[in-house]
Amino acid sequence: MNYLLRGIGVLAAVGTISMLAFSLPASEARGDGGDDLMPRPANKNWQQECSSCHLAYPPSLLPKASWQRLMNGLDQHFGENAGLDPATQADILRFLEANAADNGGSRMGKRVMQRLDAKATPLRITETAWFVRKHDDVPRTAWSRKSVGSAANCAACHRQAEQGVFDDDTVRIPK
Numbered sequence: 001m002n003y004l005l006r007g008i009g010v011l012a013a014v015g016t017i018s019m020l021a022f023s024l025p026a027s028e029a030r031g032d033g034g035d036d037l038m039p040r041p042a043n044k045n046w047q048q049e050c051s052s053c054h055l056a057y058p059p060s061l062l063p064k065a066s067w068q069r070l071m072n073g074l075d076q077h078f079g080e081n082a083g084l085d086p087a088t089q090a091d092i093l094r095f096l097e098a099n100a101a102d103n104g105g106s107r108m109g110k111r112v113m114q115r116l117d118a119k120a121t122p123l124r125i126t127e128t129a130w131f132v133r134k135h136d137d138v139p140r141t142a143w144s145r146k147s148v149g150s151a152a153n154c155a156a157c158h159r160q161a162e163q164g165v166f167d168d169d170t171v172r173i174p175k
């Protein structure tokens, strides 16, 4: 049932995109910002400041309260000091909140929220129940391979992660 629904969703998305392709500029036809499964919103400060050590993780994968907690503790960020000036920090937080999993705007966000305890504010996408379940099939040993490093290194497997693309067609687990 799940797969059937997903199949229909994919077909519908493909249909919509190919229709849009005739009428919209290239960026919109690719679905940037307009894809409601995994939206690809953009913000200059976020892109610049949050992609220097790792991928700028899609905002729709954590709820607002998680982003607030994370942005309020940047000086002690997973063992790094990722502190920012207050204006930049506030701008990025506004952007993350506006596009968070619980803003209701994306199907991906709904999936993440469905599996999250009401009051949970995880700091890691990789520790959300959604993530763990979705990556069930990934062999445990793969996470710690040298070529991967950690589950947080999305781009090791998702070849177009930098562009915000995480679909099945662009995944390959490296040796």
Ligand code: HEC
Pocket: 049, 050, 051, 052, 053, 054, 057, 070, 074, 077, 078, 080, 081, 082, 092, 123, 124, 125, 126, 127, 149, 150, 151, 152, 153
């Ligand atoms: C100075 C380096 C640095 C900067 C800058 C930085 N981070 Fe991180 N971030 C890290 C490290 C290190 C980790 C842990 C990675 C790991 O476990 O492999 C991390 C992890 C994360 C995680 C959890 C990933 C997971 O496991 O799901 C999130 C979310 C995150 N960062 C968001 C941000 C945001 C938002 C910004 C911009 C405001 C940012 N980071 C800027 C170093 C940085």
Ligand code: HEC
Pocket: 061, 125, 126, 134, 135, 137, 138, 142, 143, 148, 150, 151, 152, 153, 154, 155, 156, 157, 158, 166, 167, 168, 171, 172, 173
């Ligand atoms: C070791 C490789 C690996 C890493 C690292 C990894 N993934 Fe994945 N991911 C996969 C595989 C394989 C699938 C396909 C699972 C399936 O469809 O059964 C997947 C599926 C997904 C999907 C679902 C795509 C869809 O079409 O439903 C999303 C979203 C996703 N990953 C996001 C992430 C994010 C975000 C990160 C980093 C925080 C990450 N992944 C890290 C291997 C990885």
